[in-house]
Amino acid sequence: MYRFFTSESVTEGHPDKICDQVSDSILDAILTDDPHARVACETLVSTGLVLVAGEITTTTYVDIQKIVRETVAEIGYDRGKYGFDAENLSILVSINEQSPDIAIGVDEVGTHEQGAGDQGMMFGYAVNTTDAYMPITHYYANKLARRLAFVRKSGILGYLRPDGKTQVTAEFNEDGSFKRFDDILISTQHHPEVTQEKIREDLIQQVINYVIPRESMDKDTKIQINPTGRFVKGGPAGDSGLTGRKIIVDTYGGRAHHGGGAFSGKDPSKVDRSAAYMLRYIAKNIVAAGLADEIEIQVSYAIGLAKPTSIGVDAFGTNNIAEADIVKLIDKHFDLRPKAIIDRLDLLRPIYKQTATYGHFGRNDLDLPWERLDMVDILKTYLDKEVI
Secondary structure, three states: OOOEEEEEEEOOOOHHHHHHHHHHHHHHHHHHHOOOOEEEEEEEEEOOEEEEEEEEEOOOOOOHHHHHHHHHHHHOOOOHHHOOOHHHOEEEEEEEOOOHHHHHHHOOEOOEOOOEOOOEEEEEEEEOOOOOOOOHHHHHHHHHHHHHHHHHHOOOOOOEEEEEEEEEEEEEOOOOOEEEEEEEEEEEEEOOOOOHHHHHHHHHHHHHHHHOOHHHOOOOOEEEEOOOOOOOOOHHHOOOEEOOOOHHHHOOOOOOOOOOOOOOOEOOOOHHHHHHHHHHHHHHHHHHOOOEOEEEEEEEEOEOOOOOOEEEEEOOOOEOOOHHHHHHHHHHHOOOOHHHHHHHHOOOOOOOHHHOOOOOOOOOOOOOHHHOOOOHHHHHHHHOOOOO
16 A cells, blocks of 8 residues: 555646547537437547547437537636637537447347447446545545636636646555545646735635645645646647546546546447446445445456456455455346446436546536445345355
8 A cells, every 4th residue: 555645636627628528528419319329539629729530420410519619618718818719719520430340249239239349448446435435535636626616617716717737645554544635736727917825825715625624634734736836828728638638537546447448428338438337336336335445346348249358356455255256246236248237327328528527436416327326235235145
């Protein structure tokens, strides 16, 4: 176990997160009318430019240009002086249909079962150190980022602009338990005329003290606000952005492994997304049931095949039943074939844009099917009996 561990998060105005939101907004718009569409949508942003590309096979039509502008405006880039303005963007679209070779393996036709949309490995994780069953550093990094966006959008701190980042470092005891927060960092875009002293005072009062429990900090806790002293030029005017470039923010803040693929812009036939959601659901229910205090689950798939090629479990020595028995329970109670995952979690719905910021997991503010604890009572029974 690390003595010190750090996780970061970003706000919705971060260039990469703009792209995730655009990609998932397009996905949601398509799924609204065509739940069986095949979507793999990538977005790139730069100064004054949005490029949307990918493979989409659908029976419906969506106005991609309109979706892009609405998404960018909702984030807060609605003024030319920000260097990225919803009304004055150049938007390029390059969309093709899904490869027929992939469709053969993925589509369910006759007796052919729906297969995985690609090969790869996916992970699910949960830990009982927070009420969201998330690593404590990532839990609070995301809460800080959400609060930072709230004080901007609500006008509490009207001089803030959309781009921002947070980072939290915690110190742990030798047994792995949380000890204290060692370092808290916020970088936020701002109006050019506001002073650094004003920003620091306001963010400590309105963001850090609002989110971080006082008892978890001490006199040695370092608070850093805009370490360079100035952050006026931000968003796509300051750096390019790309879908899927903040995958650790999307998952577990680096505490657990991440599979080979990103989530945003992908329909649930892509196991990069749907299987990762399912494994989070399984891991969370296992930890909530007391079978382990912490667990990571890995599965792998082959393109076109329905059943996983492997299932692995690591409970980091915190398990209360054998890890081999946990694997048996997963096999008994959770069907990991793509169509079964989609059906169980009801994934053919436009629910994805809301996940594109502040993490896909541990979201107590959203009603996400993979965050539900509806298997706890069943799994608890295996604490008192042998697993067959």
